[in-house]
Amino acid sequence: MSLPNTNSTLDRIRTRQARVGVIGLGYVGLPLAVEFAHAGFDVTGFDVDPRKAEQINAGKSYIPDVPEADLAACVKAGKLSATTDMSQLGTMDVIDICVPTPLRKTKDPDLSYVVHAVEAVAATLKRGQLVILESTTYPGTTDEVVQPMLVAKGLEADVDFFLAFSPERVDPGNQQFNTKNIPKIVGGVGPASTEVAAALYGATVQNVIPVSSTRVAEMVKLLENTFRAVNIGLVNEMALMCHKMNIDVWEVIDAAKTKPFGFMPFYPGPGLGGHCIPIDPFYLSWKARQSGFECRFIELAGQVNGAMPEYVVQLVGEALNSTRKALNGSRVHLVGVAYKPNVNDVRESPALDILELLTRSGAEVSYTDPYVPELKLDGRTLSSVDLPKALASRPDCGVICTDHSVFDYQAVVDSGTLLVDTRNALRQFTGPKIFRL
Numbered sequence: 001m002s003l004p005n006t007n008s009t010l011d012r013i014r015t016r017q018a019r020v021g022v023i024g025l026g027y028v029g030l031p032l033a034v035e036f037a038h039a040g041f042d043v044t045g046f047d048v049d050p051r052k053a054e055q056i057n058a059g060k061s062y063i064p065d066v067p068e069a070d071l072a073a074c075v076k077a078g079k080l081s082a083t084t085d086m087s088q089l090g091t092m093d094v095i096d097i098c099v100p101t102p103l104r105k106t107k108d109p110d111l112s113y114v115v116h117a118v119e120a121v122a123a124t125l126k127r128g129q130l131v132i133l134e135s136t137t138y139p140g141t142t143d144e145v146v147q148p149m150l151v152a153k154g155l156e157a158d159v160d161f162f163l164a165f166s167p168e169r170v171d172p173g174n175q176q177f178n179t180k181n182i183p184k185i186v187g188g189v190g191p192a193s194t195e196v197a198a199a200l201y202g203a204t205v206q207n208v209i210p211v212s213s214t215r216v217a218e219m220v221k222l223l224e225n226t227f228r229a230v231n232i233g234l235v236n237e238m239a240l241m242c243h244k245m246n247i248d249v250w251e252v253i254d255a256a257k258t259k260p261f262g263f264m265p266f267y268p269g270p271g272l273g274g275h276c277i278p279i280d281p282f283y284l285s286w287k288a289r290q291s292g293f294e295c296r297f298i299e300l301a302g303q304v305n306g307a308m309p310e311y312v313v314q315l316v317g318e319a320l321n322s323t324r325k326a327l328n329g330s331r332v333h334l335v336g337v338a339y340k341p342n343v344n345d346v347r348e349s350p351a352l353d354i355l356e357l358l359t360r361s362g363a364e365v366s367y368t369d370p371y372v373p374e375l376k377l378d379g380r381t382l383s384s385v386d387l388p389k390a391l392a393s394r395p396d397c398g399v400i401c402t403d404h405s406v407f408d409y410q411a412v413v414d415s416g417t418l419l420v421d422t423r424n425a426l427r428q429f430t431g432p433k434i435f436r437l
């Protein structure tokens, strides 16, 4: 039977009177805030970065997956605004936390952003509030870290306020699946929390899957991302093996994926990138180690995937060698630096490691990426060079690191540049000047 606080919060959600706050307005938080606004809630975004709040209030989108017209319409209709003033959290019925969860240099979880956000929530926590953590993290974060900070304010979890974990599964740049149509996993610290959080998402996204606890919900996300990291590690190792055995790994994968069951294609590449796959599995291995369990697959995949940028540089060396040139002193141009196609995100991008390794070997580097106008390398700022201009300057070698759909590969090949292709972007082309991963 639902308790009075549950009923009142559920009513406010069902009637869309609930005021929803989203803390952290990045790749995850901003699309989610817009989706809550579309669902009819009054949404306030909270971020420590005043530029983000200003841009949102001016109706400007800085996340490619959030169309500016959509954002501007929500702001104009009075459904969405943003602020840096955390004291307003106390006026929210729902607070959804979407702040970063990076790793420290030692590969230990850095929960400092989550802790800061929860401190702000705790400062104004009120009866009936629903608090949801969406940041990817290790199993136990919600009940071991977040809950004690909130109950310290004298309210009881799952009775006076509600607390749940719901992993964000968004895939930036994916045209088919988005915040609205990706099924949402929800696990509360108790049944009332699960019920209230499921009601919120049920009003907002197409499909909600309640699970029995916050730990299950946390683990779901880590299983998904570990699955990707391990399979990418496996296929990267296959690529290295095929190279030694003179077999085309891309042709092998294309043929293998004709099997209608029991196989799912993963592709080799220059290394893992983004805020999720290179990081999240280490949240899990760190936590598992505390229970005396070594996650061997995670560590092995990390080693294989982490060594890919070096392998790419080795391939560039082999390619240059075929034209009697050395890495040292050669001009090497990277085509694409974002961590995946058609996004502007360079976090953990393997292209950054490749640029650094090439520079260390004495190569002179440059890059083209229409989504990334500038990037920092060893304290210097590099600017993206227009692709035709870069090719006309006759670099000694080009390296395709990101397969953005805007690239004209016919022109790249026609330029006669020596090429290392880490993405099989040049699948229709052959010739002595193309070196494939």
Ligand SMILES: NC(=O)c1ccc[n+]([C@@H]2O[C@H](COP(=O)([O-])OP(=O)(O)OC[C@H]3O[C@@H](n4cnc5c(N)ncnc54)[C@H](O)[C@@H]3O)[C@@H](O)[C@H]2O)c1
Pocket (backbone or CB within 6 Å): 023, 024, 025, 026, 027, 028, 029, 046, 047, 048, 049, 052, 098, 099, 100, 101, 113, 116, 117, 134, 135, 136, 137, 168, 169, 170, 171, 172, 275, 276
């Ligand atoms: N990017 C993805 O594809 C993706 C997908 C699924 C899950 N996730 C997870 O979602 C979480 C957020 O990732 P993201 O990519 O949106 O990060 P992001 O860096 O794009 O956005 C995070 C935002 O939080 C703000 N912030 C930091 N500390 C804050 C605080 N104390 N109070 C208010 N705002 C604060 C930052 O200024 C930034 O705008 C991470 O845990 C990540 O692992 C990301």
